[in-house]
Amino acid sequence: MSDEIRADVFGEEESADSASTGFDVSPKAPREMGSRKGNKVVAVGALVVAAVVLGLVVFNGLNDASMFYYNVDEAVARKPELGEKRFRMQGNVIDGSIKEADGGVTFKIAYGDQVVDVENRGNPPELFSSEIPVIIEGSFVGDEFHSDEIIIRHDNNYDEEHPERIDKAKQDATHRTESKG
Template sequence: MADAFNEEESADTSAADFDVTPRSAPRQSTRSGNKVLAIGALVIGALVLGLVVFKGLNDASMFYYNVDEAVARKPELGDKRFRMQGNVIDGSIKKTEGGVDFTIAYGDTEVNVVNRGNPPELFSTEIPVIIEGNFVGDEFHSDEIIIRHDNNYDEDHPDRIDKATKDAKDRSEPQG
């Protein structure tokens, strides 16, 4: 048996050419993995931030038209979303299951409005309103009613408020 260990074909004799020093396992690059994750997170963050800024600027830049202007530009506006200012006509407010229907006017022009959702608490015929939505046929479909109730709006748009208030007063005075 002792001879079996000393034979040339023995594992012990051929091991002299074989390097058996311990080595550490190959390093997996966690830096490159973290780098990819960080870049991916930055790209996603930038996209989300861009979307939020775009939406905010889009909402802030949404211009509004007086009723007469909107009706005159109806072919151009099509079914695009925009804001429209006017005065609610006395006796036109009808509560519906989904919101409120009413007629809004400015100057000599009137538009029937179908509003979905609850109107603001101060909604009435005595205060100029701005509605947001789009034309659907001859009606204006709205999902937001904004009423004038703070001084910042007055300071930013004094001429529009004065004209709308005058128009509302003219409508509420008895014709005769």
């Protein structure tokens, strides 16, 4: 943003402001900026660029996000069309189904009336348990789901760490997994 450049480009034009100051200040003084017309071109250009970038981000984002995941039962129903495509699947980890495996973990995930076996490569996050619903990223391989990312769906319930509250939290967790869609 050098003053010299600006003066070269816009300096020759008549200043719109000269009337109010009583004499012409703009053509010779490099510090004065130039016309509004020139500025408008810059501004409109910047706005267009910003709008395009924003549009792309929104499109890329919400296109993905409006169907951010399928529930297990939906995914099973769409299995023919999904094929080996990569997608996200949400469900509840079945209690007692989590087993350490070579290079990862296996478990069963359920939602609605469907259950799917999952083989996950890599270690699950710390909070991974059968108490909190998860979203897994991967694809079907046969009847199994092969995932490489487990996302924990935490909700906005916070409880102080007291023994009697932990029981309640567990109850809440099972409640919520049933009601949320």
